[in-house]
Amino acid sequence: MLQHDVSGAPADSVVMPGxxxxxxxxxxxxxxxxxxxxxxxxxxxxxxxxARVALVDADVGLRNLxxxxxxxxxxxxxxxxxxxxxxxxxxxxxxxxxxxNLSLLAAAQTRDKDDVDTKKMIALVEQxxxxxxxxxxxxxxxxxxxxxNAIAGAQEAIVVCTPEMSAVRDADRVVGLLGSxxxxxxINRLRPSLVRRGKMLSVDDVDAILRLPLLGxxxxxxxxxxxxxxxxxxxxxxxxxxxxxxxxxxxRLSGDESVPVEIPQEPTMLGRLGALFGGRA
Amino acid sequence: xxxxxxxxxxxxxxxxxxxxxxxxxxxxxHLSLAPDVVENLRRDLIAVISRYVEVDEAHCDVSFEQQDxxxxxxANIPILKMKTPPPGGGAPRTQASPPxxxxxxxxxxxxxxxxxxxxxxxxxxxxxxxxxxEAPVGAGLPAPKKRRRRRRPANPxxxxxxxxxxxxxxxx
Numbered sequence: 001m002l003q004h005d006v007s008g009a010p011a012d013s014v015v016m017p018g019x020x021x022x023x024x025x026x027x028x029x030x031x032x033x034x035x036x037x038x039x040x041x042x043x044x045x046x047x048x049x050x051a052r053v054a055l056v057d058a059d060v061g062l063r064n065l066x067x068x069x070x071x072x073x074x075x076x077x078x079x080x081x082x083x084x085x086x087x088x089x090x091x092x093x094x095x096x097x098x099x100x101n102l103s104l105l106a107a108a109q110t111r112d113k114d115d116v117d118t119k120k121m122i123a124l125v126e127q128x129x130x131x132x133x134x135x136x137x138x139x140x141x142x143x144x145x146x147x148x149n150a151i152a153g154a155q156e157a158i159v160v161c162t163p164e165m166s167a168v169r170d171a172d173r174v175v176g177l178l179g180s181x182x183x184x185x186x187i188n189r190l191r192p193s194l195v196r197r198g199k200m201l202s203v204d205d206v207d208a209i210l211r212l213p214l215l216g217x218x219x220x221x222x223x224x225x226x227x228x229x230x231x232x233x234x235x236x237x238x239x240x241x242x243x244x245x246x247x248x249x250x251x252r253l254s255g256d257e258s259v260p261v262e263i264p265q266e267p268t269m270l271g272r273l274g275a276l277f278g279g280r281a
Numbered sequence: 282x283x284x285x286x287x288x289x290x291x292x293x294x295x296x297x298x299x300x301x302x303x304x305x306x307x308x309x310x311h312l313s314l315a316p317d318v319v320e321n322l323r324r325d326l327i328a329v330i331s332r333y334v335e336v337d338e339a340h341c342d343v344s345f346e347q348q349d350x351x352x353x354x355x356a357n358i359p360i361l362k363m364k365t366p367p368p369g370g371g372a373p374r375t376q377a378s379p380p381x382x383x384x385x386x387x388x389x390x391x392x393x394x395x396x397x398x399x400x401x402x403x404x405x406x407x408x409x410x411x412x413x414x415e416a417p418v419g420a421g422l423p424a425p426k427k428r429r430r431r432r433r434p435a436n437p438x439x440x441x442x443x444x445x446x447x448x449x450x451x452x453x
Contacts (some may be wrong), residue, residue, distance in 0.1 A: 165299050165306075172307055198294025205300050209307060 021052070021129040021159030024136050024253070025154035027178075029170030033162045034218070037228060038136040040068040041243075042158070042186075045250035047102035051133040054093070056125070057107035059140040060116055060151035066106045070231020071096065075084035080108040083120045089127060098236060103132070113146035127152025134253075136147040143177055157183040159212060162203040163190055168209055175210060185212035186249065189220035192266045203263050216249040218242060219264035308345045311352055319345070326356060335361040 026039045039055055047053045056079065057065035066072040077092040082105070089105075094104035105128075108115070128135045137154055140146035151157065157178050161171040177182055187206055194200035203217055218224070223242055227234040235246035241264075251259045308319070323343040331334055335358040346353050 069390045125302075165303050168303055169306060169310070172310070195296070201296050201299055203304075205296065208301060 020179075021054075021132045021135055022158045023125045023129055023154045024134065024158055025058075025139050025151045026136060026158045026160060027151065027174055028141065028160040028167065029143060029174040030153065030167045033160050033167050035141070035160050036064050036068050036097045036138050037224060038160050038186055038188065038218075039065060039136050041233045041235040042094075042249055042253065043134070043136045044069075044099065045235040045246040046134050046136075046242075046253065047096070047099040048236065048247065049250055050101065050130070051254070051262075053134045053136065054103050054105060054128045054132040056105045056128070056135060058121075058137050058146065060107045060111055060113045060118075060146065061109065062140065063107040063109040063186035065165065066094070066104060067231065068228055069104055070098065070234065071104050071106075074148050075104075075106040078106045078108040079124070080111050080115060083117060083124060089124070098232075107232045113140065113144070113149070116145070116149045118149050118152050121149045123154040127135065143174065147174075151178065151181070154181065157181050157214065158186055159183050159210070160186050160188050161206060161210065162188050163195070163203075163206055165201070168201070168206055171210055171223040175212065183212055184215045185210055185218045186215050189219050190264055191220045192264050196266065214261050215252055216245050216261055217263050218245055243280060268276060308352070312345070319343075327358065330358055332364075334363050337361050 026035050026042070028035050036057075036059075043053045043055045055065060057063055058078065058079070063075075063078070066075050071094050074094045074097075076094075077087045079092070079212045080093045081087045083272050093103045093105055096104065123133055125137070134192070135153075137150050139150035159171050159174060159178075161167050161243075182272070184208075187203055190203065191200055193201045203214070207214060219242060221242055223237070223240050224234050227237065227240075233246075234240055234243045235250070237243040245262065245264075248262070252261075323341070326343060327336060327338055327341050331338075340357075340359050342355075342357040343356050346355055
């Protein structure tokens with residue numbers, strides 16, 4: 001395992017993970033838990049810190065990262081075009097419209113996951129690591145070919161899990177499949193009011209089962225949906241709490257372990273009122 | 282009406298139910314054990330220990346816990362009293378393991394438990410909690426009382442009980 005020594009670097013400086021970039025796969029097993037949203041926001045937050053970031057959509061056949069990033073109109077070529085040497089990497093990389101140090105490599109929409117050559121995929125990630133500080137790979141759901149190709153070139157994993165039984169079970173399975181790869185956890189779509197009333201698994205519950213270092217906890221809040229509708233990662237919204245959480249995750253990923261993991265709480269009296277009339281789970 | 286309130290108070294939260302169901306399903310995922318195998322194991326384990334000591338079967342608790350990469354079996358088996366060896370002097374039906382020294386006896390039982398994949402080790406952490414050494418004759422009688430007293434502290438536990446096996450080691 002590669003060592004990425006980032007200790008000693010001040011928090012707000014550009015933290016380089018090492019001589020070469022760090023490839024991190026964002027995975028979950030279960031679909032629909034927020035892998036793509038997480039990839040987009042963590043990537044944007046890392047880029048905000050000044051790091052050079054490449055986002056790779058490994059979900060061949062179900063391209064979505066471009067939409068979440070709001071870059072769908074700029075995509076000309078995709079990852080398979082590069083793997084099959086029809087275009088160069090530079091041709092296929094789409095530069096973000098807000099942050100120039102953030103780039104996207106879109107997935108092929110009309111192809112199949114089995115079309116990806118694992119060795120070439122690893123070589124592509126290696127190539128990206130030469131040019132970027134972070135390579136975030138958005139893994140498809142499932143544990144089959146697409147998953148194996150997505151994790152093949154990665155050194156680390158971010159496991160995304162919602163506080164639901166099926167998501168936790170699948171995350172547990174994925175952690176087993178990752179083997180010795182370093183894996184850290186992001187708990188997504190937590191609803192504090194439900195947790196308080198004992199109607200949702202808590203952060204501690206999920207933690208106790210998965211036993212992964214916790215990178216952050218994202219609340220289930222409308223802001224994420226609204227910003228995704230607009231194709232603007234919420235991590236770039238300096239006034240938003242969830243955006244701040246993504247930025248804290250980016251800080252932790254860059255080696256700044258002093259940033260505490262904040263558990264979302266019910267924010268206002270309004271929220272409490274809502275919970276009163278919220279009905280039963 | 283009172284029943285309604287009693288039930289309402291007693292009702293487990295759905296998150297506690299989810300947690301317990303998850304624990305069990307992940308356990309069988311990891312060990313590739315069917316749930317009834319766990320129940321059979323519990324029964325056999327108690328049967329073996331009962332050969333040597335009188336146990337409080339109603340309060341025996343056998344559970345599994347994920348400890349980092351390994352799965353540990355935790356057994357909380359309250360002992361009511363030691364069984365006096367039969368007058369002949371021989372140990373009760375010894376086949377493989379010596380009657381004294383419970384730890385080695387448990388090791389002897391371990392290979393039978395690792396039915397699962399070879400990667401999973403099942404260290405048996407048997408915590409035999411010895412209740413007060415009572416007079417051998419009347420030992421059977423106070424048990425029902427104790428049962429009631431123990432239930433109560435066990436109830437609030439699902440909320441924060443990280444260690445399922447050690448809920449109530451029956452003090453007094």
